[in-house]
Structures are given as structure tokens and as C-alpha cells.
Amino acid sequence: MALSMDSDRLHEECGVFGIYDFDGNDVASTIYYGLFALQHRGQESCGIAVSDTKGPKGKVISQKGMGLVNEVFTQESFEGMKGDIGVGHVRYSTAGASTRENAQPLVLNYVKGTLGLAHNGNLINANELREDLAYTGAIFQTTIDSEVIAYHIARERLNTHTVEDAVCRAAKKLKGAFSLVVMSPRKLIGARDPFGFKPLCIGKRENAYILASETCALETIGAEFVRDVLPGEVVTITPEGMKSDTSLCLPREQEARCIFEYIYFARPDSRIDGVSVYAARIRAGRFLAIDSPVEADLVVGVPESGNAAALGYAMESGIPYGNAFVKNGYVGRTFIKPKQSSRESSVRIKLNVLSDAVRGKRVIMIDDSIVRGTTSGRIVRMLRESGAAEVHVRISSPPFLWPCYFGTDIPEQKQLIACSRTVEEIRQVIGADTLGYLKIDRLSEMSEGLPICKGCFTGKYPMEPPAEDIRGDFER
Ligand code: SF4
Numbered sequence: 001m002a003l004s005m006d007s008d009r010l011h012e013e014c015g016v017f018g019i020y021d022f023d024g025n026d027v028a029s030t031i032y033y034g035l036f037a038l039q040h041r042g043q044e045s046c047g048i049a050v051s052d053t054k055g056p057k058g059k060v061i062s063q064k065g066m067g068l069v070n071e072v073f074t075q076e077s078f079e080g081m082k083g084d085i086g087v088g089h090v091r092y093s094t095a096g097a098s099t100r101e102n103a104q105p106l107v108l109n110y111v112k113g114t115l116g117l118a119h120n121g122n123l124i125n126a127n128e129l130r131e132d133l134a135y136t137g138a139i140f141q142t143t144i145d146s147e148v149i150a151y152h153i154a155r156e157r158l159n160t161h162t163v164e165d166a167v168c169r170a171a172k173k174l175k176g177a178f179s180l181v182v183m184s185p186r187k188l189i190g191a192r193d194p195f196g197f198k199p200l201c202i203g204k205r206e207n208a209y210i211l212a213s214e215t216c217a218l219e220t221i222g223a224e225f226v227r228d229v230l231p232g233e234v235v236t237i238t239p240e241g242m243k244s245d246t247s248l249c250l251p252r253e254q255e256a257r258c259i260f261e262y263i264y265f266a267r268p269d270s271r272i273d274g275v276s277v278y279a280a281r282i283r284a285g286r287f288l289a290i291d292s293p294v295e296a297d298l299v300v301g302v303p304e305s306g307n308a309a310a311l312g313y314a315m316e317s318g319i320p321y322g323n324a325f326v327k328n329g330y331v332g333r334t335f336i337k338p339k340q341s342s343r344e345s346s347v348r349i350k351l352n353v354l355s356d357a358v359r360g361k362r363v364i365m366i367d368d369s370i371v372r373g374t375t376s377g378r379i380v381r382m383l384r385e386s387g388a389a390e391v392h393v394r395i396s397s398p399p400f401l402w403p404c405y406f407g408t409d410i411p412e413q414k415q416l417i418a419c420s421r422t423v424e425e426i427r428q429v430i431g432a433d434t435l436g437y438l439k440i441d442r443l444s445e446m447s448e449g450l451p452i453c454k455g456c457f458t459g460k461y462p463m464e465p466p467a468e469d470i471r472g473d474f475e476r
Contacts, residue, residue: 013041013042013091013092013120013121013122013407013408013409014041014042014089014090014091014092014104014118014119014120014121014213014407015035015038015039015040015041015042015089015090015120015212015213015214015217016038016087016088016089016118016119016120016179016180016181016200016211016212016213017031017034017035017038017087017088017089017118017181017210017211017212017213017217018031018086018087018088018118018181018182018183018188018190018210018211018212019031019034019085019086019188019208019209019210019211020053020084020085020187020188020208020209020237020238021084021085021207021208022084022207022208022209022239023084023206023207023208024053024054024084025084025208026050026078026081026082026083026084027050027083027084027085027086027208028048028050028077028078028081028082028083028086029078030208030221031048031050031086031087031088032048032069032073032078032088033220033221034088034210034212034217034220034221035048035069035088035089035090035217036069036070036220037214037216037217037219037220037221037267038090038212038213038214038216038217039068039069039090040265040267041090041092041120041213041214041265042089042090042091042092043067043068043090043092044066044067044091044092045064045065045066045067045072045090045091045100045102045103045104046064046065046067046068046069046072046073046088046089046090046091046103047062047063047064047065047072047088047089047103047104047105048062048063048064048073048077048081048086048087048088048105049061049062049086049087049088049105049107049116049183050062050081050082050083050084050085050086051083051085051086051114051116051183051185052082052083052084052085053083053084053085053185053186054084055083057113057114057185057186058109058113058114058185059114060083060107060114060116060183061080061081061082061083062105062107062116063077063081064089064100064103064104064105065100065103066099066100066103069090085183085186085188086116086183087105087116087117087118087181087182087183087188088105088118089103089104089105089118089119091103091104092409101141101142101143102142102143102144104117104118104119104144104146105117105118105183106118106142106144106146106147106150108147108150108151108154110154110157111158112154112157112158112163113184113185114184114185115150115153115154115163115182115183115184116182116183117146117149117150117153117180117181117182117183118146118180118181119144119145119146119149119178119179119180120177120178120179120180120198120200120213120407121176121177121178121179121193121197121198121406121407122145122176122177122405122406122407123145123148123149123174123175123176123177123178124175124176124405124406124463124465124466125173125174125175125176125466126145126148126176129145129148129152129173129174130145130148133148133151133152133155138151149170149174149178149180152170152173152174153166153167153170153182154166155170156169156170162236163182163184163187163189164187164189164234164236164243164245167180167182167189167191167234168191168234168245168247168248171191171193171234171248172248174193175463176193176197176405176406176463177193177195177197177198177258177406177407178191178192178193178197178198179191179192179193179197179198179199179200179213179229180192180200181200181211186238187236187237187238188209188211188236188237188238189234189235189236189237190202190211190229190234190235190237191229191233191234191235192229192230192231192232192233193231193232194231194232194248194249194250194254194255195231195232195250195254195255195256195257195453195462195463196230196231196232196255196256196257196273197256197257197258197406197407197453198213198258198261198406198407199213199214199228199257199261199266199270199272199273200212200213200228200229201213201214201215201218201225201226201227201228201229201272202225202226202227202228202229202235202242203215203217203218203221203223203224203225203226204223204224204226205221205222205223205224208223209226209237209242210223211229211235211237214266214267214270214272215269215270215271215272216266216267216269216270219269225271228272228273228274230244230246230249231249231250231255231257232246232248232249232250233245233246233248233249234248252451253451254451254462255450255451256451256452256453256462257272257273257447257450257451257452257453258406258407258408258452258453259397259443259446259447259452259453259454260397260408260456261277262275262277262280262281262446262447263280263281263284263305263368263369263396263397263446264305264368264369264397265408268281268304268305268307268308273450274448274450275447275448275450278308280446280447280448281305281308281309281312281396282308282309282311282312282315283312283445283446284309284312284396284397284438284442284446285308285309285310285311285312285313285314285315285316285366285394285396286312286313286315286316287312287438287439287442287445287446288309288312288313288366288394288395288396288436288438289312289313289314289316289317290316291436291438291439291442292394292434292436292437293317294364294392294434294436295362296319296361296362296363296364296390296392297319297320297361297362297363298319298320298321298322298324298357298358298361298362298363298364299311299313299314299317299319299320299321299322299363299364299366300321300322300323300324300325300357300358300363300364300365300366301365301366301367302325302351302365302366302367302368302379303325303327303351304327305368305396306365306366306367306368306396309366309368309394309396310364310366313364313366313394319364322357323354323357324353324354324357324358324363324365324383325351325352325353325354326351326352326353326354327350327351328349328350328351328352347375347378347379347382348378348382351379351382352382353382353383353385353386354386355386355387358383358386358387358388359386359387359388360387360388360389361388361389362388362389362390362392363383363388363389363390363391363392364392364393364394365379365380365383365391365392365393365394365432366393366394366395366396367379367393367394367395367396368395368396368397369395369396369397369400370395370399370400370417370418370426370430371400371410371411371415371416371417372411372415372416372417373417373426373429373430376393376430376432377429377430377431380393380430380431380432381431384431390433391431391432391433392432392433392434392435392436393427393430393432393434393435393436394435394436394437395435395436395437395438396438397437397438397457398437398438398439398440398443398454398457399418399423399426399437399457400416400418400419400456400457401413401416401418401419401456401457401458401459402455402456402457402458402459403456404455404456405455405461405465405466406453406455408456410456417429423435423436423437440454440457440458443457
């Protein structure tokens with residue numbers, strides 16, 4: 001459940017989109033619809049940059065701003081945005097302040113032309129890379145690590161024959177999570193870090209090629225799915241065809257996709273690396289029913305990401321599945337949060353209970369995670385106030401115990417409820433009759449055996465984490 005006004009939820013960092021139309025059609029409006037489909041990945045800012053591959057090299061038209069895609073762009077926005085190649089971005093900040101300057105795509109002019117870049121993920125060596133550049137005279141306009149990537153690509157480009165070689169050489173220096181979409185004057189390039197933390201896929205619509213964070217964006221614009229970009233792969237798209245460089249790829253067992261894409265971030269209608277997000281959530285619900293059974297009358301999901309897991313629990317247990325919540329989806333960035341003292345509650349404004357569905361019933365409520373515990377406690381209370389006889393909470397992920405350095409905004413450890421409490425103590429805090437979490441050893445089955453990252457549950461990360469918490473460091 002993405003409550004942008006509620007700090008008790010996890011946040012994804014970004015969504016990226018890129019397109020090159022070989023027939024020369026303008027692409028700005030297609031990027032808009034692609035970003036609209038990726039809006040769940042970031043609601044703070046967004047942007048589009050386009051260029052004409054037949055026009056003067058280095059002419060890029062871009063627009064970005066704070067807010068949702070349909071708040072930042074209007075019909076008029078597209079009248080001046082002519083171009084057959086372009087990239088787009090939606091952002092939620094985990095490193096770098098939430099300001100207009102930090103919105104993406106980044107557009108960089110340098111001696112070889114212009115680069116447009118959109119990035120999803122967090123680097124763990126961005127500070128070192130930034131220092132390297134700063135000591136050789138670079139002046140930064142933003143506080144985001146994406147600018148560091150763009151500068152490194154530009155610098156490598158001075159010593160390489162092609163821009164894709166520059167992307168590969170820059171990518172070798174990056175440590176951490178990155179799914180990148182890069183636009184040069186005549187090429188569209190996609191790159192994914194060797195662990196494959198964040199998704200990136202390739203689509204095609206007539207004579208246009210597309211790169212997108214999730215397949216739901218391809219379907220929204222009427223494109224067909226071609227394939228996922230491999231972890232560690234750099235793909236280069238030109239009218240002459242698609243080139244692939246796999247020199248950074250790791251042995252498959254070392255890959256480490258962020259399991260939270262399947263649990264919570266991605267849209268259920270997306271497939272990531274061949275695994276349906278919806279089916280993964282159904283499986284998580286089935287595992288919960290097997291491992292944490294309880295007698296009850298109704299299984300409900302906390303929308304949206306709890307719904308599929310609730311359906312899985314119902315299918316496995318034979319307990320009827322139903323709706324218990326009505327969600328108000330019209331909460332934008334400028335929504336005025338109620339004060340702590342006010343009688344309105346942020347949770348209730350966003351989510352209300354269908355009393356008629358739960359009155360007198362023993363309810364199993366499935367949610368994707370418990371972060372600090374405040375939201376879960378409020379929702380349990382709302383169900384009881386609406387007449388639920390019992391509330392049994394099942395969580396479709398294991399307890400959070402560790403921070404994430406790769407682009408997920410997990411609060412510091414002392415704020416994580418599971419860090420200092422047993423499951424029984426958490427049950428008491430949130431006021432549930434029983435509480436059960438997904439077992440860690442179910443995660444691999446959930447993702448059909450794909451190699452995954454479980455760092456936030458185990459503290460064992462696929463790469464050495466930074467000695468200090470570097471998240472948001474550029475602000476200091
Ligand atoms: S630590 Fe957790 S949230 Fe971060 S990439 Fe790994 S699985 Fe995803």
C-alpha cells in the first residue's frame with residue numbers, strides 16, 4: 001500500500017522509460033503514458049527529455065517538475081517537445097533532496113554532444129565517484145548520484161569510439177544498484193547493474209524500441225514485450241539493430257534481484273525476469289496459509305499489494321476472500337496532511353473499512369510489510385471498530401531488520417519495529433489476535449528460484465555494504 005503521505009511505508013526510488021522511434025514519429029506523449037503506468041514507482045517528481053535524431057546534435061528539449069505525471073505535463077507541454085528519441089523518469093528520493101533540480105532525466109552537454117539519462121537505484125560508491133570528479137574540476141548542479149553517472153559516461157566518452165563503450169566503462173566503476181536509460185544524439189542505451197537489483201525490460205511497437213522499468217508500461221502504450229535486459233547487460237538500440245554487451249554479467253547464482261519488487265513495489269500486472277509479480281504474490285499468500293494457518297471467516301488484503309497475497313491465502317486455506325477496504329486514490333503530492341492533534345487520521349483518509357463486510361467476522365488481514373508498526377496498528381483498530389470479531393495479521397514478507405543501500409527507503413534500524421521486538425511483542429503493539437510473517441526460506445520459491453537479494457531481512461548483502469549509512473549523504 002503506497003501511502004505517499006505516510007512515512008510508515010517503504011518507498012521505491014524511481015521508474016525509467018526510453019523510446020526510439022525509427023519512423024521519426026514524436027515520442028513525448030508516448031513517454032508520458034509510459035511514465036503514467038510507472039507512477040507507482042515514484043510520485044515526487046517526473047520529467048521527459050526528447051531529441052530529434054535527424055536534427056542538430058545536442059538539441060534536447062526537456063521538461064521536469066515536482067508532482068505526479070498528470071500534474072507536471074499538460075497537452076501544451078507536448079507541442080514544443082518534438083523528437084523521435086527520448087527518456088523519462090518518475091522519482092521518489094532516497095539519496096538527494098526532493099527538489100526540482102534533482103528531478104530527472106538529467107541532460108548533460110559535453111564536447112561529444114548531449115546525454116539524457118534516467119536512473120533507478122542507489123550507488124554505494126557515489127561519494128567516491130563524486131569526489132574523483134570534483135577534484136578534476138566538475139561542478140555539480142544536483143545532489144543525486146545519477147549526475148555522477150552521467151559525468152562519468154561523458155568523461156569515458158572522450159576516450160572511447162562509441163557512447164555504448166563509454167556507458168560500459170562507466171558502469172564498471174559503479175557499485176550498487178542501477179537500471180539506466182541513456183539517450184545520446186543517435187542512440188538509445190539501457191544498462192542494468194550486474195546483480196540486477198532493479199528491473200529493466202525491452203519492448204517494441206511497430207518501428208519503435210522501448211526500454212522501461214516494468215512490462216506494465218509496455219502494455220499501456222501498446223508495445224509488445226521483447227525481453228528483459230540481463231543483469232549486467234548494456235543494450236544499444238539504433239535503426240541498424242540492437243547490440244548487446246554482456247561483459248559485466250556475473251554467474252547467474254550471484255545475481256540478486258530486489259525481492260521487494262515482487263512483494264510490493266512492482267505493479268501486479270508486470271513480469272520481471274520471466275516471473276509474474278501477481279503470481280509471486282499469490283504464492284506468498286499460499287505459503288502464509290500453509291505456514292501460519294488460523295481459523296477464520298474472511299481473508300482480506302490491505303490494498304493494493306496485499307490483495308493478491310490475500311487471494312493466495314484464501315485459495316490455499318479455503319476461507320472466502322473478500323474486500324474489507326475502500327481506498328481513496330486521489331491523494332496527490334500537495335495533499336494537506338492532517339496534524340497529529342487533528343481528529344482526521346492520514347490512514348483513514350486514504351483507506352476506509354467496509355463495515356458490512358467485516359462485522360461479526362473473524363478476519364485474516366494480509367499486508368506486505370510492517371515497518372514501524374503504526375499503520376498496521378491503525379488498520380487493525382479500524383477493523384475492530386467496524387465490528388470485526390477477531391483480526392489475524394499475516395505479512396507477505398519476513399520481518400525487516402536491516403537497512404537497504406540499493407534504493408529502497410527503509411528507515412534506520414532503531415525505527416524498525418522488528419529490530420527490538422519479538423513477533424509476539426509486535427502482535428501486542430499492533431493489537432492483532434495473531435501475527436505471522438512469511439518465512440525467509442519461502443522467498444526463493446516465491447520468485448521461482450531466481451537469485452534474489454534478502455539483505456534487509458538477513459543483513460547479508462550481495463556486496464559489501466558501506467561502513468556508514470550513506471543514504472542521502474550529498475545533503476550533508
Ligand atoms: S536490501 Fe531488501 S529492499 Fe534492498 S535491494 Fe535487497 S531485498 Fe531489496
